[in-house]
Amino acid sequence: MEEDRGKQGSLEGKEIEAMRGNPIVQLNLLPLAPVQSQESLPIGFPWTAVNGNLEASTKLLDVNQTPFGEDAEEGAAISLSPNSSISSFPMELAGGMDFATAAVEAERASSKGSDDEDNGGARKKLRLSKEQSAFLEESFKEQNTLNPKQKLALAKQLNLRPRQVEVWFQNRRARTKLKQTEVDCEYLKRCCDTLREENRRLRKELTELRALKTPQPFYMQLPATTLSMCPSCERVAPNPTSVAATGSAGIFHSRNEKPSAATEKPPATSISSLISNPHLHRVSGSLPTSAHKPSAAS
DNA sequence: CGCTTGGTACACCTTACCTCA
DNA sequence: GCTGAGGTAAGGTGTACCAAG
Numbered sequence: 001m002e003e004d005r006g007k008q009g010s011l012e013g014k015e016i017e018a019m020r021g022n023p024i025v026q027l028n029l030l031p032l033a034p035v036q037s038q039e040s041l042p043i044g045f046p047w048t049a050v051n052g053n054l055e056a057s058t059k060l061l062d063v064n065q066t067p068f069g070e071d072a073e074e075g076a077a078i079s080l081s082p083n084s085s086i087s088s089f090p091m092e093l094a095g096g097m098d099f100a101t102a103a104v105e106a107e108r109a110s111s112k113g114s115d116d117e118d119n120g121g122a123r124k125k126l127r128l129s130k131e132q133s134a135f136l137e138e139s140f141k142e143q144n145t146l147n148p149k150q151k152l153a154l155a156k157q158l159n160l161r162p163r164q165v166e167v168w169f170q171n172r173r174a175r176t177k178l179k180q181t182e183v184d185c186e187y188l189k190r191c192c193d194t195l196r197e198e199n200r201r202l203r204k205e206l207t208e209l210r211a212l213k214t215p216q217p218f219y220m221q222l223p224a225t226t227l228s229m230c231p232s233c234e235r236v237a238p239n240p241t242s243v244a245a246t247g248s249a250g251i252f253h254s255r256n257e258k259p260s261a262a263t264e265k266p267p268a269t270s271i272s273s274l275i276s277n278p279h280l281h282r283v284s285g286s287l288p289t290s291a292h293k294p295s296a297a298s
Numbered sequence: 299c300g301c302t303t304g305g306t307a308c309a310c311c312t313t314a315c316c317t318c319a
Numbered sequence: 320g321c322t323g324a325g326g327t328a329a330g331g332t333g334t335a336c337c338a339a340g
Binding site for chain 1: 307309310311315
């Protein structure tokens with residue numbers, strides 16, 4: 001009764017919990033999406049087709065030399081449910097035991113029973129086989145979270161405990177996040193370097209411009225935020241008379257007018273080139289954002 | 299209706315083991 | 320054979336959410 005309530009209620013809750021981690025994920029129930037046809041499985045892939053589904057072959061699959069059920073943890077887990085009809089999971093599933101019920105029982109026991117281990121205090125380090133890891137990886141590509149049914153199905157297919165599948169997905173998510181964090185950090189470092197270099201260059205150019213100070217450097221006395229560009233020659237045109245004529249800091253040539261010698265085109269890596277950014281015909285006081293953050297996929 | 303409690307899943311951190319150079 | 324670094328399975332803890340009482 002208690003367990004029924006817990007299962008019925010929690011299963012819905014679990015699915016919601018699963019969706020919470022990945023809102024756009026579609027949660028297909030059995031059969032699990034990433035399940036491959038047997039033909040496409042790698043040679044030696046330890047599954048056999050049973051009733052159209054892939055079943056783990058306990059004879060073929062040797063999980064780190066600790067056959068399922070002989071694992072001390074598994075033994076402890078089962079022993080925690082003395083009233084359960086499950087004596088070995090999933091060995092007795094074929095005996096009419098409701099799969100979901102048995103799996104939930106095993107899951108509950110396996111996730112809580114490890115403290116009662118009698119391993120002499122040593123934690124077993126079970127290494128997943130390449131095939132198991134590859135299959136889990138494929139599943140993870142499909143979706144990075146599992147609902148309880150999918151977890152159980154995966155566990156059954158791979159002949160692992162549901163807890164192992166769960167832990168693998170947790171660790172896999174953590175690795176993904178760590179990797180993404182490293183990518184983001186690297187990107188921010190590059191941005192920082194770029195901005196630092198730009199800053200250095202701009203300061204240098206400002207110094208040079210100040211050094212060119214002339215007797216009537218009216219435009220030079222204007223705040224940098226008001227400097228404008230000639231759209232035809234794409235450079236700052238320090239022409240005081242034009243400034244006066246336009247009534248603003250903007251200085252423009254006609255399309256056919258050649259720039260004067262006094263407005264020699266500066267190097268491409270100058271303030272002018274920055275200002276010539278089509279988005280920034282007028283310096284607005286903030287540095288142009290030339291960098292675009294790469295997508296997470298890159 | 300609001301609160302409490304129990305269950306569950308997850309993120310995050312840590313530990314312990316394994317592999318390899 | 321020893322050792323340190325890196326990878327990874329698994330344990331522990333805190334948090335959020337949900338359903339039932």
